[in-house]
Amino acid sequence: MARADAAQRPTAARAAKRSRAGRPGSCVWRSSLLACAMLLGGCATLRTDYVKSPSTAVPPAFDTASGRYVAAELDRHPGKCGFRLLVSGSDALMSRIWLIDHAKHSVDLQYFIFENDATGRLVSQRLLAAADRGVRVRLLLDDITLKNEDRLLGALAAHPNIEVRVFNPFRTRAPSLVSKVVQFAFESRRLNRRMHNKSMIVDGYVAVIGGRNIGDAYFDASGESNFRDLDLLIIGPVVGAADRAFDEYWNSNAAYPMQAYATPLDDKADLTALRVELSGEVRAFAQSDYAKAVLEELPHGATGDRPGHWVWGEGTLLVDQPRKIETDHDEPALRIGPKVREAMDGAQRELLLISSYLVPSRRGVHYFSALERRGVAVRILTNSLASTDDPAAEAGYERSRHALLEGGAQLYELRPSPRQPARRITASRSAGTSSLHAKAIVVDRHFVFIGSMNLDPRSRLLNTEMGVLVESPELAAEVADFFEQAIKPDSAYHVQLEKGRVTWSWDDHGHIESAHRDPEVRTRRKLEVDVLRLLPIEGLL
Numbered sequence: 001m002a003r004a005d006a007a008q009r010p011t012a013a014r015a016a017k018r019s020r021a022g023r024p025g026s027c028v029w030r031s032s033l034l035a036c037a038m039l040l041g042g043c044a045t046l047r048t049d050y051v052k053s054p055s056t057a058v059p060p061a062f063d064t065a066s067g068r069y070v071a072a073e074l075d076r077h078p079g080k081c082g083f084r085l086l087v088s089g090s091d092a093l094m095s096r097i098w099l100i101d102h103a104k105h106s107v108d109l110q111y112f113i114f115e116n117d118a119t120g121r122l123v124s125q126r127l128l129a130a131a132d133r134g135v136r137v138r139l140l141l142d143d144i145t146l147k148n149e150d151r152l153l154g155a156l157a158a159h160p161n162i163e164v165r166v167f168n169p170f171r172t173r174a175p176s177l178v179s180k181v182v183q184f185a186f187e188s189r190r191l192n193r194r195m196h197n198k199s200m201i202v203d204g205y206v207a208v209i210g211g212r213n214i215g216d217a218y219f220d221a222s223g224e225s226n227f228r229d230l231d232l233l234i235i236g237p238v239v240g241a242a243d244r245a246f247d248e249y250w251n252s253n254a255a256y257p258m259q260a261y262a263t264p265l266d267d268k269a270d271l272t273a274l275r276v277e278l279s280g281e282v283r284a285f286a287q288s289d290y291a292k293a294v295l296e297e298l299p300h301g302a303t304g305d306r307p308g309h310w311v312w313g314e315g316t317l318l319v320d321q322p323r324k325i326e327t328d329h330d331e332p333a334l335r336i337g338p339k340v341r342e343a344m345d346g347a348q349r350e351l352l353l354i355s356s357y358l359v360p361s362r363r364g365v366h367y368f369s370a371l372e373r374r375g376v377a378v379r380i381l382t383n384s385l386a387s388t389d390d391p392a393a394e395a396g397y398e399r400s401r402h403a404l405l406e407g408g409a410q411l412y413e414l415r416p417s418p419r420q421p422a423r424r425i426t427a428s429r430s431a432g433t434s435s436l437h438a439k440a441i442v443v444d445r446h447f448v449f450i451g452s453m454n455l456d457p458r459s460r461l462l463n464t465e466m467g468v469l470v471e472s473p474e475l476a477a478e479v480a481d482f483f484e485q486a487i488k489p490d491s492a493y494h495v496q497l498e499k500g501r502v503t504w505s506w507d508d509h510g511h512i513e514s515a516h517r518d519p520e521v522r523t524r525r526k527l528e529v530d531v532l533r534l535l536p537i538e539g540l541l
Contacts, residue, residue, distance in 0.1 A: 081236030089220030095304030115215030313472030369407030
């Protein structure tokens with residue numbers, strides 16, 4: 001199973017360790033265990049006294065063909081932003097590749113996950129080629145999921161034009177599983193808070209912001225499970241705001257350069273070896289079924305490559321402050337939730353919600369019910385138990401599902417069967433499954449929010465998040481179309497109440513089927529969720 005945002009959630013065992021860690025008299029053995037964990041992680045320990053050199057975004061430069069084209073478009077729409085919705089995974093990947101290949105001055109990337117797989121290495125190779133041309137590359141990644149990516153990132157960081165920083169890191173570099181568990185147990189308040197933002201900014205005038213991380217599963221290239229997701233390609237004032245937000249995270253106290261670890265890696269030999277590896281893999285990519293499919297699906301090039309139509313509208317970047325991870329209590333001024341809520345408050349007719357993880361609080365359920373009572377149709381798309389990659393989040397969702405339905409919300413859960421086979425880069429015998437990863441809100445088909453924020457307590461209070469709020473009926477119509485396609489009976493279960501019982505209905509090859517239990521779910525998965533529902537982990541979801 002491909003890693004997704006589920007990697008951010010602690011297990012029940014970790015939660016239990018956390019509670020035991022707070023007992024009086026535990027300081028000595030806690031310190032001893034933490035020291036052991038650092039030894040298990042190897043000698044590459046984090047130097048908290050490491051001096052970082054601050055840096056800021058390169059000012060927008062329009063001195064390339066694409067830059068001049070964007071400048072002309074912006075001149076015709078003063079004060080507005082241009083948007084293009086990236087729906088297909090292959091388009092999302094190739095648009096990123098095209099933008100990197102045409103960068104002249106800078107590429108800034110901020111991601112929760114950066115996989116060391118086929119697409120992750122393809123992006124790495126293009127970043128390396130850009131750096132060879134003199135482009136400054138800054139790569140900021142959350143540390144929670146980094147493991148076999150360590151050598152890849154370390155070698156990239158050896159390039160004079162590439163700097164890699166990790167956000168809120170473990171105290172050891174590439175720690176073992178045991179070391180991670182021990183460190184998490186004794187530093188849970190810090191390590192439980194993650195940077196969930198996703199953005200890429202090129203030459204200061206174009207950005208990609210949305211729900212996708214970097215990895216095969218996000219670009220329809222995995223043989224196991226692929227995600228249905230959304231990104232926005234953006235030009236205009238939002239890009240400058242994204243630049244400033246990136247700088248704030250990059251220069252924050254929680255961001256550490258790879259060189260802050262005492263380690264023998266990250267030298268020119270590693271970089272030289274990586275060049276050879278990546279060059280061979282890029283040649284293999286060009287001959288893969290995936291590359292051939294891209295030519296068929298995108299005959300006129302990726303969206304990032306195309307001149308012509310933009311959706312124009314007022315855009316606002318919403319981004320949590322990095323200090324959100326340091327607070328011991330909720331400070332609404334540091335997070336984007338209140339501003340997203342304000343946009344939803346304005347709904348008069350319809351509210352469409354797309355969230356891979358849906359864990360509303362009681363107040364949240366009451367809020368949606370109140371909207372229904374004043375005539376707003378609340379329609380929600382989330383994962384089913386069969387399609388989710390996060391049983392813990394599903395357990396939280398199941399607690400509120402009945403109440404949501406009673407309050408009048410219309411619920412749809414994505415089915416696990418893909419609508420079409422994945423175009424894989426590497427050979428695989430697996431048919432693969434489909435999972436929802438998009439995070440979007442449409443208000444009255446007039447306002448749209450697209451970003452990294454799920455509708456769950458973790459996104460609201462623990463992780464840092466970002467997204468773009470857009471006033472544009474045209475873009476709202478495009479996202480609403482994504483919603484309508486995704487909830488069709490052959491793609492999603494329609495969840496309703498039938499005589500007080502939760503009922504699922506769907507189209508099975510032209511025949512409408514129904515069930516009173518989660519469809520297409522193995523008994524072991526259902527039992528796992530039932531156990532998780534009994535645990536007091538609501539605040540961790």
